[in-house]
Amino acid sequence: MAATASFSAGKPARLDAGTILWLLVLFCAVTLYPPGDVIETIRHLRVPDTDDAMRLVEARDLAAGQGWYDNVQYRFLPPGGVPSHWSRLLDAPLAGLLLALTPLLGSGLAEGIVAAFWPPLLLAVYAAVLWTGVRTTFGKRAAVLALFAATQTFGVTVQFAAGRIDHHDVQMIAILGMATALIRGGARAGCAAGALAALSLAIGLEGLPSVALGALFVVGDWVFRGRPALLCFLGFGLGIGLAAPLLFGAQTAPHLWTATACDALSPPWLWLAGGGGAAALACAGLDRRLGSIGARVAVVATIGAILVGGFVLLFPVCLGGPFPGMTPLVRDRWLLMVNEMASVPKFVARRQYEILVYYPVLVLAALAASWAAFRGAPAHRRAYGVAAMLLWPGLVIGWFQFRGIYVASGLIPFVAGPALDRAHALASDRAAPPRQRAGLAALGIALISTAWMIPAVLAGLVEESGASAATAKSFACQDDAAVTPLAALPAGTVLAPIIMGPSILMRTPHAVVAAPYHRAIPGLTAAIEGLGGSEADLRRHVAAHGVRYVIVCCTRPSQGLDGPAFATRLARGDVQADWLEPLPVGGDVLKVWRVR
Known part of the structure; x- marks a missing residue:
């Protein structure tokens, strides 16, 4: 007996399932x-x-x-x-x-x-x-x-x-935090949700659809449940109504406080945020007199009409989207060519099958959360309802513009975790119907993006993605090995492909004419027309912007409207230009000229 006890005491302790799960999470996090x-x-x-x-x-x-x-x-x-x-x-x-x-x-x-x-x-x-x-x-x-x-x-x-x-990672955190606060409910959680919504808007407007739906959620919750939902509604309204102006003032110069900017937190969006706070206060004051759903609907509809009508009258320029003033040339030759602006059908048409690891899992998460919000356990329906509400904008917008999935993707694990937990519980429950166990197991696996790598890889093996290859070539032009040697040249203004602008700013003392940002329409136009047009076009934009250096990316040359552009033919040696002096930098990736 003593020997047996001694032998047992010497055995290593076995890891429990919870510890194994944590070790798996840690391993996966490290390998990221x-x-x-x-x-x-x-x-x-x-x-x-x-x-x-x-x-x-x-x-x-x-x-x-x-x-x-x-x-x-x-x-x-x-x-x-x-x-x-x-x-x-x-x-x-x-x-x-x-x-x-x-x-x-x-x-x-x-x-x-x-x-x-x-x-x-x-x-x-x-x-x-x-x-x-x-x-x-x-x-x-x-x-x-x-x-x-x-x-x-x-x-x-x-x-x-x-x-x-x-900034997309911080936006993802803010919207996820808003969602968890809305699920919790109450005055403090509602206030936290409103403040996080304001933070998301201050960082960037990509989360605007999620914030709008969060506001509609607290309003609708109050309309249908009345007083039990009032504190969360009031907290959200006060949170966003107070935090948005404070954050706006903290990051915006006072002389710009009255300037309308459709692409950033500014008076148009402060009108809605502040109006939302005022609306919450008004509804709280009238709550005792609004004993029916119909009465609350009437009040909310009236306030909503005032806010939306005021926005239309005061800020009509923002009704056309965040890019007012963008020319058709820049829209067609730059904006619509950017990956994050591409639709799912365009990704498929370009044979960019990596879309398979992003979009299908978002579809499944939205559908699963929607089903659970109506048919799931009553204790979990609010949580699933909030998750579904914030997943659907990503699903719809993401179909037309890839960037629509950025913020919504942060909610996928919120749905996948409970689905995997339920599938695990049913797997050991022999009384559960086999079809139900198999269905939940399949859903849990399908909610894991890496599982979708299999069809993505197979599709890539069958048909090589031309767009992905082009992206790799563009990256070579921005790489440290290609761009850093330019720093040895005397500082000057560079006309280079749009995609190279930020890398040149980061790695060299030079200035740039073009970079991929919608507020710089003249620079975008110069790169499109100058590097993609005739010699006369190139000379015109070089003179207009005081350009000292002209750069062509050899791995991804500009294509003109009627065949190879002059700058591309110059890089290939097909033509000469006496007003441009070739420089021995850039290697095989870049061709660089000094303007004489």
């Missing part, structure tokens, strides 16, 4: 950041997107002493520069980290470390919000499985990749 990607980001500032490069440029300028309210990029379309519509609220923490690390590590290493490790920090915040929201409603195991699903959801992980310092 391959050492090679992190090292490339630190050493060569290899960032995933042009917006990440431009964000670093903004943060660098702020850290170097550019004014808080001065958001003009002076090296972009000089001499006047281009005013950015991005939020200083996100420039600030990046600039603060640069100021703290640069004296210790030097500017280059400090920038690389900030770019590499800021996204994982934000991923931890996203995970904390997701964990808290799912655990509160569905329990701990569902919350852990939601974290696992998040590490497998491409729509989430791409926004938190190394070097991804753009």
Whole structure:
């Protein structure tokens, strides 16, 4: 007996299922950041997107002493520069980290470390919000499985990749936080939801549909339930009505407080946010007199008509969307060619089968949440209803514009975690119908984006994606190895392909004429017409913008309307130009000329 007890005591402890799940989540989270990607980001500032490069440029300028309210990029379309519509609220923490690390590590290493490790920090915040929201409603195991699903959801992980310092990750956190607060309900949660909605708007307007639906949710909840839903409605209204003007004032120069900007938080959107706060106060004051649903509907309809009518009368320019003043040339030759503006059918037509790892899982999450909101357990219907409400805008908008799925993707793990938990519970329940067990298991697997890699890879093997190859070629023109040698040239204004603009600003002291931003229509026009037109077009734009250097990307040359553009033929050596002096930089990727 003693020997047996001693032998048993020497056995290693077995890991319980919960610990194994946590270890799996930790492993998946760590493998999101391959050492090679992190090292490339630190050493060569290899960032995933042009917006990440431009964000670093903004943060660098702020850290170097550019004014808080001065958001003009002076090296972009000089001499006047281009005013950015991005939020200083996100420039600030990046600039603060640069100021703290640069004296210790030097500017280059400090920038690389900030770019590499800021996204994982934000991923931890996203995970904390997701964990808290799912655990509160569905329990701990569902919350852990939601974290696992998040590490497998491409729509989430791409926004938190190394070097991804753009604003979509923070918007995702804000909208997820708004959703979990709305699910919880009550005055404090409603106020938090409204404040997070205002934060999302201050960062960028991509989350506007989600914020609008969040507002409609609290209004509709009050209309149908009356007093029990009043505190959440009032809290949301006060939260967004107070936070939006405060955040607007914090990041906007006082002389611009009355300027209408359809692409950023400004008077048009403050009219709606502030009006929403006033509406919540009015409804709270009238609540005792509005004893029926019909009476509450009448009040809400009247207030809504005033808000919408005022918006139409005061800010008609914003009815056409966030890009007023964009010319047909720029829209057709640039905007509609950008990946994030492409529709799902266009992705398929281009044979960009990576869309399979993003869109189908969003469809399933929206459908599953919608079904559970009506047919699921009563205790979970509010949670699923809020999730479905915020998933459907991404589903609909994402069909027409890929960027529509960005914010909505943050809600997919919120649905996938409980689905996986339920499938796990039914798998061990022999009394459950086999069809039900198999169906839930299939749904749980289908809600994992990585499962959709199989058809995406197979489709890619059958037919190579020309658009994906073009994207790789464009990236070569923006890479550190191609662009950094340009820094050795005396500083001057560069006319280069639109996609190269942010990388040139980030890696060199030069100014650029063009970069992929809608507020710089003259620069976009110059790149499209100058690099894609005749010699006369090129000379005209070179003279108009004081260009010192002309650059052509050899791996992705510009195509003119009637065949190869003059700049492309120049790069191939088919034609000569006495007014351009070839320079021995750029290697095989770039062709560079100095204007004589």
